[in-house]
Amino acid sequence: MIYATYRGGAHSMAPWEILNKIAIPRPNGSKAADAAANFIADYCTGAGLTVTEEHFLLRTAMQPVVGLFILLCALAFVFFLLKRRPVWALLFALLAPAIYLAEFELNLPTVSLLSAAQGRTIVAEAGPRSGAAEQEIILAAHYDSKTELFDHQARKTFYNFGAVSLGLMLVTAIASLALRQPSASNNAVRYILLVPAIISVLGITGLALSLGGGFLRSDKSPGARDNGTAVAVLLTLADDLANEPELSEYWRVKLVFFGGEEVNMQGSAAYVTQHRQELQEANARLINLECLAGAGPLRHHSGSGTFLRQYPSDPHLISVVEDVAEEVRQPVEPAGFMYDDSAAFLKASLPAVSLSHSLPGHPDSYHNGTDSIDKVMPGKMEETVSLLKQLIVRIGRQ
Numbered sequence: 001m002i003y004a005t006y007r008g009g010a011h012s013m014a015p016w017e018i019l020n021k022i023a024i025p026r027p028n029g030s031k032a033a034d035a036a037a038n039f040i041a042d043y044c045t046g047a048g049l050t051v052t053e054e055h056f057l058l059r060t061a062m063q064p065v066v067g068l069f070i071l072l073c074a075l076a077f078v079f080f081l082l083k084r085r086p087v088w089a090l091l092f093a094l095l096a097p098a099i100y101l102a103e104f105e106l107n108l109p110t111v112s113l114l115s116a117a118q119g120r121t122i123v124a125e126a127g128p129r130s131g132a133a134e135q136e137i138i139l140a141a142h143y144d145s146k147t148e149l150f151d152h153q154a155r156k157t158f159y160n161f162g163a164v165s166l167g168l169m170l171v172t173a174i175a176s177l178a179l180r181q182p183s184a185s186n187n188a189v190r191y192i193l194l195v196p197a198i199i200s201v202l203g204i205t206g207l208a209l210s211l212g213g214g215f216l217r218s219d220k221s222p223g224a225r226d227n228g229t230a231v232a233v234l235l236t237l238a239d240d241l242a243n244e245p246e247l248s249e250y251w252r253v254k255l256v257f258f259g260g261e262e263v264n265m266q267g268s269a270a271y272v273t274q275h276r277q278e279l280q281e282a283n284a285r286l287i288n289l290e291c292l293a294g295a296g297p298l299r300h301h302s303g304s305g306t307f308l309r310q311y312p313s314d315p316h317l318i319s320v321v322e323d324v325a326e327e328v329r330q331p332v333e334p335a336g337f338m339y340d341d342s343a344a345f346l347k348a349s350l351p352a353v354s355l356s357h358s359l360p361g362h363p364d365s366y367h368n369g370t371d372s373i374d375k376v377m378p379g380k381m382e383e384t385v386s387l388l389k390q391l392i393v394r395i396g397r398q
Contacts, residue, residue: 012047012239015381018232023373025220026145028263029060029117036143036231037120040257043235044124048242049255051124056270058119059112062263064212066103069111070096070166071208074201077169081197084190086177093173096204097166105306107269121267122257126241127248136252136282137395139237139388140268140341141230141289142261145223148367149213162207163307169200219369224376226366230289231257233384240389247389251396252282258341268341272348279350285317285395286352287388288342291366293380296359298325298387299335304343304354311346313353317395321353324390330383333360355384 013021026033037053045051059065073096080088102108109116122143127133150158172193179189209216222228234255241247241255260266272279300321303312318334325332338354345352357380358364365371 013043013235015229015232015236015385016378018043018235019224019228019373019376019381022143022231023222023224023228025147026143026223027060027147028058028119028144028260029115033144033259034120037122037257037259040122040143040231040235044122044238044255047124047238049124049126049238051122054121054123054271054274056119056121056260056267056274057109058117058260058266059109059115059263060117061115061212062103062112062266064215065112065114066099067208067211070100071204073099074169074204077173078194078197078201081173081176081190081193084180086173086180090173090177093170097170100166104264105308107264107266119259119267119270121259121271124238124255124257126253128250128252133252133282134250135396136254136279136284137392138254138256138284138286139234139289139392140256140258140286141234142227142258142267142341143231144259144262145221145226145228145371146262146367147214147217147219147221148210149216150210151365151368153363153365155210158206158210159307161203162210165200165203165207168196169204172196172200214367217368221367221369221371222373224371224373225291225294225364226371227261227290229292229376229381233289233292233381233388236381236385237388240385244389247392249396253392261341265339265341265343268344272344272350276348276350279345279348284350285314286342286345286350287317287391288340288345288352288354289356289384290338290340290354291356291358291364292384293376293378294357294359294364295377296357296362297331297333298384299333299356299358299360301335301338301340301342301354301356303337304340304346304352305337306339306343309347310337311343313342313346314351317351317353320391320394320398321355324387324394328387328390330387335360
């Protein structure tokens with residue numbers, strides 16, 4: 001879908017005003033998420049940018065569906081273990097991690113197709129002002145939000161123990177098959193195997209709750225810092241792109257707003273899959289924005305990826321960020337790995353880096369009701385807009 005292009009004027013809003021409009025729960029597949037996408041498209045169109053909308057297969061309830069499925073597999077495993085059907089127990093012990101890996105590591109839809117819907121990515125474009133674009137600069141943010149039972153830090157324990165539990169279940173199933181005996185078998189073996197079986201079920205239950213327990217919370221996340229502030233920053237930048245020709249003089253600038261980030265980065269994965277060749281030909285570079293305008297300095301993250309595969313951020317982009325931040329007198333520090341939309345770009349060998357605001361050693365809490373506008377420092381949104389404008393010019397002129 002291509003939106004009509006026209007120049008607005010009175011539509012311009014400050015970042016804080018934009019944030020107040022979108023900082024409500026925006027889970028994938030909801031009317032609120034669609035309303036946010038519509039607002040983004042309308043705003044960028046009003047700023048005078050060329051706006052397109054791209055659609056992709058979105059599994060809106062991916063985590064809850066996969067979590068429930070692997071829990072059912074674990075329960076079936078114990079059932080057949082008790083019934084002395086080791087072959088069936090092994091089948092379900094294999095099926096659970098296979099589905100988990102297919103969905104989260106390979107991004108292959110299986111059981112999550114039960115929640116299939118149409119996802120939306122909004123792309124706003126400016127430049128070049130003259131001639132063919134020498135390169136493409138992409139600034140991205142996701143507009144969806146998510147509510148989870150556990151925050152970012154607590155869920156790590158459940159994810160890690162859940163992965164161990166899937167392996168323990170498989171080992172137990174193999175042991176049951178190897179130690180099976182005639183019907184007069186020693187019950188002691190069966191009961192001994194029940195110990196690791198029960199431990200694995202408990203671990204998988206925690207994993208399932210971590211993946212899909214958000215519906216149990218009454219305090220839904222407004223997604224103010226994750227990722228409303230980044231959206232507000234890019235929409236403010238949209239006005240500047242329309243009014244300051246030097247920001248897209250000989251290069252193309254794209255503001256990309258991804259849906260589906262909170263469900264395993266589905267939107268960015270679909271975008272890179274569809275445009276990989278043209279992104280490479282356009283010499284595209286990505287600056288991805290996450291969790292801006294909180295306490296602490298600006299931070300560039302070391303990389304992104306999945307649980308099993310990690311890709312380092314582009315060192316040259318990191319160097320440019322550090323140089324520009326020093327020039328505009330904004331402190332910048334390195335930060336660790338982050339699961340975000342830069343992963344698809346880095347996997348495709350496209351230069352990318354993610355930026356956020358945070359206090360080293362003091363992780364913030366997201367995906368719950370505390371991610372509200374009360375934790376936002378408005379001045380940092382304005383600072384980030386200024387930084388990004390300098391980054392665009394620096395990258396574009398290289």
